Amino acid sequence: MVRHAHLIGSVGLEDAETVISTVADILGDCCTRIPDGETGDRGYWIRWQQSNFDGCDDLQVEVVTQTIPGFKDKVERPFYRIKDGVDPASIDLGELGYADEAIESHAIFKALKADGAISADVRFQVCFPSPMALVVGFIMPEDQLKVEPAIIAAMKKDLAKLQAAIPADELAIQFDVCYEVVGHDGGPKLPYEDTVGESVKRVGHMCDEVNSDVECGIHLCYGDPGHKHIIEPADLGTSVAFANGIIDAASRKITFMHMAVPKDRHDEAYFAPLNGLSMPVETRLILGLVHHTDGVEGSKARIATAEKFIADFDIATECGFGRRDPQTIPALLQIHRDLCD
DSSP: OOOOBOOOSBBOSSSHHHHHHHHHHHHGGGBSEEEOBOOGGGGGGGGGGHHHHHTOTTEEEEEEEEOOTTOSSOEEEEEEEEOTTOOGGGOOOOOOSHHHHHHHHHHHHHHHHHTTSSOTTOEEEEEEEOHHHHHHHHBOGGGHHHHHHHHHHHHHHHHHHHHHHSOGGGEEEEEEEOHHHHHHTTSSOOSSSOHHHHHHHHHHHHHTTSOTTSEEEEEEOOOOGGGSOSSOOSSSHHHHHHHHHHHHHOSSOOOEEEEEOOTTOOSHHHHGGGGGOOOOTTSEEEEEOOOTTTHHHHHHHHHHHHTTTOSOOEEOOSSOBSSSOGGGHHHHHHHHHHHHO
């Protein structure tokens, strides 16, 4: 059995070149996909998309005060509604910028591969939020379903531009599915009642925008604001339900499926829902059970429990580590390496 390390996307180092070269150096052949780390303005997941909504003449901003897990004080955040008299069908967000950022970083990846710093079979990983993340994360509830088609259209433009620029056999695309998961478990409300059915249908539709020769994977996420989940998962039941549903909804192969495992969950009850996982053999399960604070030994305890329910899987952290102290990142990567070895 060969175990690989997977990186969720964000890596809080200085820039893309530092991320890619550091990951390649420490993880070596135990990592088959390398992201650019979502550095700079992209470090806090979707927050950098505010400029796109600010620049849309059909939307107006309203500042909303929210309580966010992990933050002591309430946070003011911009949300957007459709301006009076605007036809929702005419809203055009253009491109979101994910493709442009990835294409620029891929040039660095390509050069490092040409120099031999990255193995020939390693893919460049690009992470997209699900459209629903931008819907719930930026749009006022009464307008969410009205603006959703414009967000989907913009993301499709980015996906098409990205796939036209980077060879299919060098590319992996990951969709971050967060608001849907936490919404189902009692977090921020989704704009539909069938939280699993409607969510997996939408995610499957986006997966079908990924060319068949490009790897396509899913990160099922419980969030990481202030290094705390938005909602703490009771067990892997919700993740298994979403995984099964997305695989059924997508017409194309899903290459990998990532699920989060909190640090204190090495009990059998947390992993038991894996008995209901219905993934084809070509879809690789990734368990986000690596934690810096208890290192190799703590991660091994969670691996041992998981292996009672599923024999073969890859490893990752629960979420990206773009917000952690950069000085801890080499050690965290080394934990992945040691667990793979």
